[in-house]
Amino acid sequence: MLTAALIFPRPFGPLSNRFAFNESITLLLRWLRTTLICDTQPWKDLKAHVEDIKKTHLRDLMNDKERCESMMVEFDGMFLDYSRQCATLDTMAKLYKLAEAASLKQQINRMYSGEHINSTENRSVLHVALRAPRDAVINSDGKNVVPDVWKVLDKIRDFSEKVRSGSWVGATGKPLKDVIAIGIGGSFLGPLFVHTALQTDPEAVEFAKGRQLRFLANVDPIDVARSIAGLNPETTLVVVVSKTFTTAETMLNARTIREWISSALGPSAVAKHMVAVSTNLTLVEKFGIDPNNAFAFWDWVGGRYSVCSAVGVLPLSLQYGFSIVEKFLKGASSIDDHFRSAPFEKNIPVLLGLLSVWNVSFLGYPARAILPYSQALEKFAPHIQQVSMESNGKGVSIDGVPLPYEAGEIDFGEPGTNGQHSFYQLIHQGRVIPCDFIGIVKSQQPVYLKGEVVSNHDELMSNFFAQPDALAYGKTAEQLLKENVSQHLIPHKTFSGNRPSLSLLLPSLGAYNIGQLLASYEHRVAVEGFVWGINSFDQWGVELGKSLATQVRKQLNASRTKSEPVEGFNFSTSKLLTRYLQASSDIPADPPTLLPRI
């Protein structure tokens, strides 16, 4: 970059010089655009360094106390131990150089200062503003967005208090004690994760007494049936959550539940029983929801980063009260400050992100297992799947240059110990999958049985501490021989070890810690994207399937209502569609409204 700057002439002087200057700038920009991180020296150094790492084994690396100690970081009660990564201190130094080459610090600053870093959609990326304190100043397009954020938060506080206290009642005068949140993707997964995590938190439980929060996401009518089973429209409030208010699944589900309400209570009941969260307030009104009962958010909030906006805050406040949700926002905000200001060596999201890049792009491990040892976090991995895979599952750089390396990673996970009895066989003896072990010091729901060796939570945590070592150390043939294992079983009982993991220990799992965990992973994904040089904040890859579904929808309608033959599809799809239509030809062309009967 410096070299490039030196060879270009200055902007002053005669016209010919200025012309040359403009040319040079164009060339420089082109050069910058086509320069990928893999062309930089730090990337090449890391590639070469892989050979050194291949000669190490975690068994030996773990013997180096000094190394292990410097691979432990603590912030605001969160403790990260990444000593079981296949990495040395030299690896880390090289990763920091890579971060420098990727201008990571500058990219983080650009995000916080509201630059339009989501360039393909020409938008700022400011989910950090959603949890910023009231007096913070965060600008997007020259305007401080924090007062707008708090205006909506205050409106949610008022509305949720009215509903929870019974001063807002339904069409028949009954208090609304149950909530169905309709939304999909980012308008569903984050709120579901937080709700599931709070559901057993003793403090949150107290506030949720007598109330239910359900989610309706899938356009599958079975999900409709499940979401309304046992609920009474008279006592149910529906929150339609959609950033665009055009998502086909959400809108059909919203129309279905509107029908469920109006067929039971009359069309005028919709005003009392349906509210919305969206950036598109015009469409909310068109749908028939009173704009006064709409809760806004903004185009600078990406769907998968929207749980801290009204998308999550409204349904969660209705269920647990605003004060609990505010703690969640504060936890996330604490990590936002840490991410922005801590040096990389002490910065939890930066470390998590750089290690992911190391595992994916250099060691060649494309997947990551997210393994929380807490049943309350059972919906964490599904949420991070979207945050990570929709953000970083890209094939071109932010400037549209095809990537000669893989970006993104395959995220999956289950709470321990359930996962141990499911897919851990593969991660111990099959493929190498870097694992995130997430443990909690104090259980939300402690259980002790007199006479048992340990408490139930200690039993769970015994596994949390044991599994990373089993993966790192493995078990050798010599060890097995010493245990008199028969020769023919030795290959089957050998564990190669040297399988990387990291351990994240949280002091407890209250709303605040849940916010910390969320923000740590959100920023980790951003770090990966910044280093890979991609746009982590758009999602064009979801569009093609949507438009093809439109074509199929038209065909199904034409075939059912006008008996039109299946046309315009390839052989396979035509065959499948024809078979589907023939096998369901008993469905009338213009059926009467039918709602689930369970």
Ligand SMILES: O=P(O)(O)OC[C@H]1O[C@](O)(CO)[C@@H](O)[C@@H]1O
């Ligand atoms: O909130 P909306 O606009 O209904 O979109 C739902 C989801 O659809 C996507 O656009 C694609 O899955 C997500 O990014 C988004 O979270």
